[in-house]
Amino acid sequence: MATLDTEEQAVVDTVREFVDKEVKPRVNELEHADTYPEAFIEQMKQMGIYGLAIPEPWGEAPVSMPCYALVTAELARGWMSLAGAMGGHTVVAKLLVEFGTRAQQDRYLPRMATGELRATMALTEPGGGSDLQAMTTVARGSDDGGYVVNGAKTWISNARRSGLIALLCKTDPSAEPKHRGVSILLVEHGPGLEVSKDLSKLGYKGVETCELTFTDMAVPADALLGGQEGRGFAQMMKGLETGRIQVAARALGVATAAFEDALRYAQEREAFGKPIWQHQSVGNHLADMATKTTAARQLILHAAEKYDAGARADMEAGMAKLFASEIAMEVALDAVRVHGGYGYSTEYDVERYFRDAPLMIVGEGTNEIQRNVIASQLVKRGGLDRW
Numbered sequence: 001m002a003t004l005d006t007e008e009q010a011v012v013d014t015v016r017e018f019v020d021k022e023v024k025p026r027v028n029e030l031e032h033a034d035t036y037p038e039a040f041i042e043q044m045k046q047m048g049i050y051g052l053a054i055p056e057p058w059g060e061a062p063v064s065m066p067c068y069a070l071v072t073a074e075l076a077r078g079w080m081s082l083a084g085a086m087g088g089h090t091v092v093a094k095l096l097v098e099f100g101t102r103a104q105q106d107r108y109l110p111r112m113a114t115g116e117l118r119a120t121m122a123l124t125e126p127g128g129g130s131d132l133q134a135m136t137t138v139a140r141g142s143d144d145g146g147y148v149v150n151g152a153k154t155w156i157s158n159a160r161r162s163g164l165i166a167l168l169c170k171t172d173p174s175a176e177p178k179h180r181g182v183s184i185l186l187v188e189h190g191p192g193l194e195v196s197k198d199l200s201k202l203g204y205k206g207v208e209t210c211e212l213t214f215t216d217m218a219v220p221a222d223a224l225l226g227g228q229e230g231r232g233f234a235q236m237m238k239g240l241e242t243g244r245i246q247v248a249a250r251a252l253g254v255a256t257a258a259f260e261d262a263l264r265y266a267q268e269r270e271a272f273g274k275p276i277w278q279h280q281s282v283g284n285h286l287a288d289m290a291t292k293t294t295a296a297r298q299l300i301l302h303a304a305e306k307y308d309a310g311a312r313a314d315m316e317a318g319m320a321k322l323f324a325s326e327i328a329m330e331v332a333l334d335a336v337r338v339h340g341g342y343g344y345s346t347e348y349d350v351e352r353y354f355r356d357a358p359l360m361i362v363g364e365g366t367n368e369i370q371r372n373v374i375a376s377q378l379v380k381r382g383g384l385d386r387w
């Protein structure tokens with residue numbers, strides 16, 4: 001397992017303390033009122049959470065991917081929505097650091113590092129999110145060398161509060177193969193872009209998820225990420241390695257919270273004259289929950305280390321995301337079981353874990369898509385790495 005250095009461990013410990021002291025006591029009220037966690041976001045800014053992926057000269061030293069994953073898991077242990085409020089932001093920061101022109105980096109990264117400017121990414125369309133190459137949002141070249149964007153995106157998280165949107169679109173709709181016609185535009189709110197609808201959701205409360213409509217939106221030429229058309233698909237696939245480790249870590253946070261609540265409750269609650277954990281079926285639930293959660297954590301750290309080593313990590317990120325999200329759902333359901341009737345009550349947190357867990361199964365590429373990625377990489381790489 002990855003061991004963090006003292007400085008990075010201190011970052012994780014600070015977030016853990018924030019979650020236990022500030023978030024846990026207030027989360028239920030904010031969740032059920034579906035209130036945007038303005039005060040928590042401010043505290044996250046102060047803690048430097050929005051700058052975790054941004055190096056000098058724009059930010060301070062970025063943390064390692066294992067540290068970033070554990071910070072994400074800690075936030076999600078308190079409230080998955082908080083981890084969701086910084087997930088897309090980090091992917092966009094990584095895209096800018098890795099692929100942006102110097103002018104794009106200078107324009108956005110300093111304000112992103114402090115959280116003054118927040119970012120999201122817009123991939124999914126009403127017609128489909130899995131088959132990204134079939135997207136219909138088009139940026140046509142205009143006379144002034146810029147673009148005119150038309151189309152619609154949906155399920156875009158943090159869309160209202162993000163001042164920067166990494167928009168995946170087609171700059172050449174007739175390109176073959178199709179991915180060669182895909183680019184990323186760095187779009188800011190303005191004429192031609194409407195946040196057309198807020199979507200109502202099962203969980204992931206507090207944070208907005210919206211539909212975006214682009215109608216003849218004029219975008220300048222220098223908004224093209226990296227300054228070259230046709231690179232967007234490959235750029236976004238690299239960005240999604242971070243995104244999938246982030247979503248896996250969110251799932252780990254939810255599973256950890258569900259397990260911790262169940263462990264505590266099973267020692268407090270008595271039935272047939274003894275604490276319920278002593279009934280073998282309940283003890284077995286706890287053992288399975290802890291085993292699955294620990295395995296998920298190891299897979300995430302493995303993917304994070306592979307990412308930091310500079311190697312292609314889409315298979316590892318896919319495995320981590322697939323496993324962690326599936327077990328988060330199972331562990332959340334087991335936490336409901338252990339809590340009996342109270343597990344179904346909105347007074348307890350476990351019903352929230354049960355509503356939040358499915359998002360990680362669907363988001364950042366569904367688990368069916370992760371299996372496709374894993375299978376094709378297994379064939380390409382000739383199997384698993386040797387140990």
Ligand SMILES: Cc1cc2nc3c(=O)[nH]c(=O)nc-3n(C[C@H](O)[C@H](O)[C@H](O)COP(=O)(O)OP(=O)(O)OC[C@H]3O[C@@H](n4cnc5c(N)ncnc54)[C@H](O)[C@@H]3O)c2cc1C
Pocket residue numbers: 088120121122123124125127128129130131154155156157158201204209359362363364365366367368369372
């Ligand atoms: C709360 C929430 C927040 C989100 N935030 C964002 C965001 O910020 N930005 C963003 O761009 N998107 C976001 N998404 C969208 C999310 O990434 C998509 O919902 C997801 O990628 C699936 O796309 P889809 O919903 O169009 O499903 P579809 O692509 O229509 O898929 C439907 C079903 O078919 C399966 N399927 C499709 N193709 C295949 C295949 N080749 N093999 C096997 N099975 C397949 C899928 O796995 C799924 O089970 C968010 C979604 C939610 C629910």
